[in-house]
Amino acid sequence: MRGIAFDVAHMLAGSLVLVSFIQLYQDRLMALINVFAAHALVLAASVAWQAFVQDAPHLYLTAVIALVFKAIVIPAALHRIIVKLGIHREIETVVGVGPTMLLGIGLVALSMVVMLRVTADADPLAREDLAFALSVILLGLLMMVTRRNAVSQVIGFMSLENGLVLAATGAKGMPLVVEISVAFSVLIAFIVIGIFLFRIRERFDTVDMQALDRFRGERR
Amino acid sequence: MMIDALSGILLIPAFSACLLAILPGYRLTARLNVLAAFLTFSMAVSLFVVEPVSGLYLLVDDLNKVFIVLTTFVSFTTSAFSASYIGHEIEIGRLKLPYVRFYHAMYQMLMFAMNLALVANNIGLMWVAIELATLTTVLMVGIYRTHEALEAAWKYFILGSVGIALALFGTILIYMAARPVIGEGVSAMVWTVLVTHAAAFDPALLNVAFVFLLLGYGTKVGLAPLHAWLPDAHAEGPTPISAVLSGLLLNVALYALLRFKMLLALNPAAIAPGPLMVTMGLISCVFAAFMLYRRRDIKRMFAYSSIEHMGIIVFAFGMGGPLANFAGLLHMVMHSLTKSAIFFAVGHIAQVKGTQKIADMGGLTVTHPVLGWGLVLGVVAIAGLPPLGIFMSEFLVVSSTFAREPWLVIILVFGILVALGGLFLRLNTIAFGEPRGSTAPAEASYVPMFAHLAIVFVAGIYMPPALVIGFQKVARLLG
Numbered sequence: 001m002r003g004i005a006f007d008v009a010h011m012l013a014g015s016l017v018l019v020s021f022i023q024l025y026q027d028r029l030m031a032l033i034n035v036f037a038a039h040a041l042v043l044a045a046s047v048a049w050q051a052f053v054q055d056a057p058h059l060y061l062t063a064v065i066a067l068v069f070k071a072i073v074i075p076a077a078l079h080r081i082i083v084k085l086g087i088h089r090e091i092e093t094v095v096g097v098g099p100t101m102l103l104g105i106g107l108v109a110l111s112m113v114v115m116l117r118v119t120a121d122a123d124p125l126a127r128e129d130l131a132f133a134l135s136v137i138l139l140g141l142l143m144m145v146t147r148r149n150a151v152s153q154v155i156g157f158m159s160l161e162n163g164l165v166l167a168a169t170g171a172k173g174m175p176l177v178v179e180i181s182v183a184f185s186v187l188i189a190f191i192v193i194g195i196f197l198f199r200i201r202e203r204f205d206t207v208d209m210q211a212l213d214r215f216r217g218e219r220r
Numbered sequence: 221m222m223i224d225a226l227s228g229i230l231l232i233p234a235f236s237a238c239l240l241a242i243l244p245g246y247r248l249t250a251r252l253n254v255l256a257a258f259l260t261f262s263m264a265v266s267l268f269v270v271e272p273v274s275g276l277y278l279l280v281d282d283l284n285k286v287f288i289v290l291t292t293f294v295s296f297t298t299s300a301f302s303a304s305y306i307g308h309e310i311e312i313g314r315l316k317l318p319y320v321r322f323y324h325a326m327y328q329m330l331m332f333a334m335n336l337a338l339v340a341n342n343i344g345l346m347w348v349a350i351e352l353a354t355l356t357t358v359l360m361v362g363i364y365r366t367h368e369a370l371e372a373a374w375k376y377f378i379l380g381s382v383g384i385a386l387a388l389f390g391t392i393l394i395y396m397a398a399r400p401v402i403g404e405g406v407s408a409m410v411w412t413v414l415v416t417h418a419a420a421f422d423p424a425l426l427n428v429a430f431v432f433l434l435l436g437y438g439t440k441v442g443l444a445p446l447h448a449w450l451p452d453a454h455a456e457g458p459t460p461i462s463a464v465l466s467g468l469l470l471n472v473a474l475y476a477l478l479r480f481k482m483l484l485a486l487n488p489a490a491i492a493p494g495p496l497m498v499t500m501g502l503i504s505c506v507f508a509a510f511m512l513y514r515r516r517d518i519k520r521m522f523a524y525s526s527i528e529h530m531g532i533i534v535f536a537f538g539m540g541g542p543l544a545n546f547a548g549l550l551h552m553v554m555h556s557l558t559k560s561a562i563f564f565a566v567g568h569i570a571q572v573k574g575t576q577k578i579a580d581m582g583g584l585t586v587t588h589p590v591l592g593w594g595l596v597l598g599v600v601a602i603a604g605l606p607p608l609g610i611f612m613s614e615f616l617v618v619s620s621t622f623a624r625e626p627w628l629v630i631i632l633v634f635g636i637l638v639a640l641g642g643l644f645l646r647l648n649t650i651a652f653g654e655p656r657g658s659t660a661p662a663e664a665s666y667v668p669m670f671a672h673l674a675i676v677f678v679a680g681i682y683m684p685p686a687l688v689i690g691f692q693k694v695a696r697l698l699g
Contacts, residue, residue, distance in 0.1 A: 118424035119396070126396065137389060141382060153378060160385050167392045173404025174395055175344065 005053045006125055012046035013132035020139040024104050025097045033078045036155045040070035043162045050169045059169055095146045107138040129170030136163030226272040228263035232256055233332035241325035249324050250303040257299040264292040279341030282694050287338050287475050290553055294467045294560050295331050297668040301564045302460035304665040308571050330356040334472050341411045343391050354380045361457035372452035379449040383439025390432030397425040423489035430493055433480045440473035442527050444504040454523035459567030466526040467560035485699045497538030504531030505635040512642030517576050518566055528639050529555045536617045545695035547616035554609040561672035562598040568664040573657040583655030588662050592651050594669050599647045601676050603640040609679035
């Protein structure tokens with residue numbers, strides 16, 4: 001049981017990193033949203049498996065939240081938003097796809113080196129999970145940095161949060177408070193961002209962050 | 221007593237937030253806002269008389285009492301300033317009435333979140349509270365719905381969220397380090413339990429956790445190079461929010477950082493958190509000092525001055541030891557009071573002149589003597605000239621650390637002097653010289669501003685022994 005439990009958790013967490021990589025090179029908004037849905041799906045599976053392995057029923061709740069909210073509701077809403085805004089065209093990336101992927105590989109290597117070294121005595125399941133979670137967090141961060149479009153920055157942020165949920169569920173017996181708060185913060189975050197996106201759309205007729213930069217008070 | 225003070229400082233703001241969200245109009249709600257802030261402040265003061273019992277989730281000790289009293293006091297004076305400031309904003313039609321209702325509700329919500337972050341005995345709860353405080357301020361920064369305000373709010377939101385995400389990862393790592401020692405469940409996230417067992421934690425995990433916490437909460441403290449959100453958020457939001465951001469929210473994030481520093485200090489095998497904080501503090505101080513020279517927007521300029529002072533404070537706490545901690549604590553209190561007083565002045569000045577551009581204001585001491593001299597006094601205080609309080613605290617920071625690290629202190633003093641030059645260069649154009657811009661009389665409330673400045677002035681000359689003893693106790697606690 002121990003063997004298979006570890007292997008499946010390992011595979012799911014690894015897939016999450018893989019999907020993060022797939023997100024990095026999506027240059028169309030529609031495709032990016034679909035990949036994010038897949039990201040949330042893998043997360044839900046991974047959390048559910050942790051719930052089963054750790055025999056912690058409250059984690060199923062987190063899995064359901066990930067599945068319903070992040071894999072279905074948010075992608076659907078984002079689809080509507082980008083259609084409404086008329087921006088299902090290509091994403092401009094600040095750094096090209098090649099360098100971004102190389103940077104991503106570097107970040108994953110970094111998180112493996114750091115986390116595996118410092119958690120040498122922790123139990124192997126939590127240890128690998130934590131290393132993968134840090135990779136997902138850093139890849140989400142990378143995406144937020146390299147994208148200019150507001151919608152893809154939001155997706156970068158949400159995949160970063162997915163990494164956090166993976167880390168929180170990997171830490172065995174972490175109190176429920178935190179899982180709910182994580183899910184809840186994503187909810188709030190999304191509402192806030194949604195409001196902002198609409199307002200930004202109203203005022204600027206674009207969601208390109210570089211266009212926003214023009215309005216800075218000082219450089220005039 | 222019906223309710224104890226600890227629940228008072230949480231329940232009053234939470235209840236007022238709900239009430240103010242329902243009530244229409246402006247005059248009544250602004251007064252209620254002041255009243256609620258005052259009640260919260262008196263509850264906070266009563267913490268010194270009756271110390272409540274700490275539980276699994278809430279905690280009151282000598283360290284956070286200082287922060288709570290400072291936070292509630294500045295919130296109270298800021299709410300009084302806000303009443304007259306917002307009144308003017310409604311008159312000129314910059315703020316619509318429905319937004320005012322929202323503004324007051326959010327103001328109390330922010331008070332609730334900050335108080336919760338300060339009394340939280342649970343690292344998860346503290347994280348949630350700081351996240352809540354961030355979200356409420358994001359909403360308030362964007363309240364004018366102009367291009368600049370929305371951009372500032374967006375930038376603040378994105379950078380603040382990344383910071384807060386990194387902090388959560390650090391929090392999870394602390395739990396991972398505590399679990400093998402304390403066991404699973406809630407108690408592995410409780411401060412008072414963590415502190416007693418910290419020596420047995422895995423040092424490697426603690427080290428990595430602290431790096432994430434420093435980056436995460438450091439973003440909220442406004443340490444360079446993670447400060448990019450801070451000038452925009454200060455410049456584009458309503459001025460009372462700038463005062464609360466600079467005077468209070470930065471402190472709350474700093475408080476979180478200090479708690480984790482205490483935790484690390486208890487584990488002999490973990491890295492010393494001091495040098496990391498000293499480095500970031502110095503970089504922030506010197507960098508912000510140079511940035512002061514290029515500012516054309518008055519609120520932006522004082523935002524950079526806040527970064528500089530947070531740098532000095534983090535430097536002092538990073539050096540550690542009873543003396544440097546005492547100096548850091550004193551500097552934090554003085555900076556909060558002075559900077560919010562400056563923002564009170566700046567808010568009214570910008571309203572009178574109808575702009576925030578430094579080039580469009582001038583000769584304030586002639587056209588608006590009270591506001592102008594108030595600003596001069598504030599800038600003299602913030603630049604660290606004697607005999608005001610910030611001179612005292614900066615002198616203490618320098619003298620308490622000079623013997624240990626002379627080179628670092630020379631860099632710090634260099635930063636302080638560069639900042640002084642930058643501030644006076646701008647002050648010269650704003651306060652003296654040819655009067656420029658509107659000369660219409662100001663409808664201002666001067667009481668909050670001069671109350672703060674008076675405290676800072678008195679503290680520079682005489683500090684009550686009881687206060688000194690209290691600060692010394694906290695400084696020893698910080699290690």
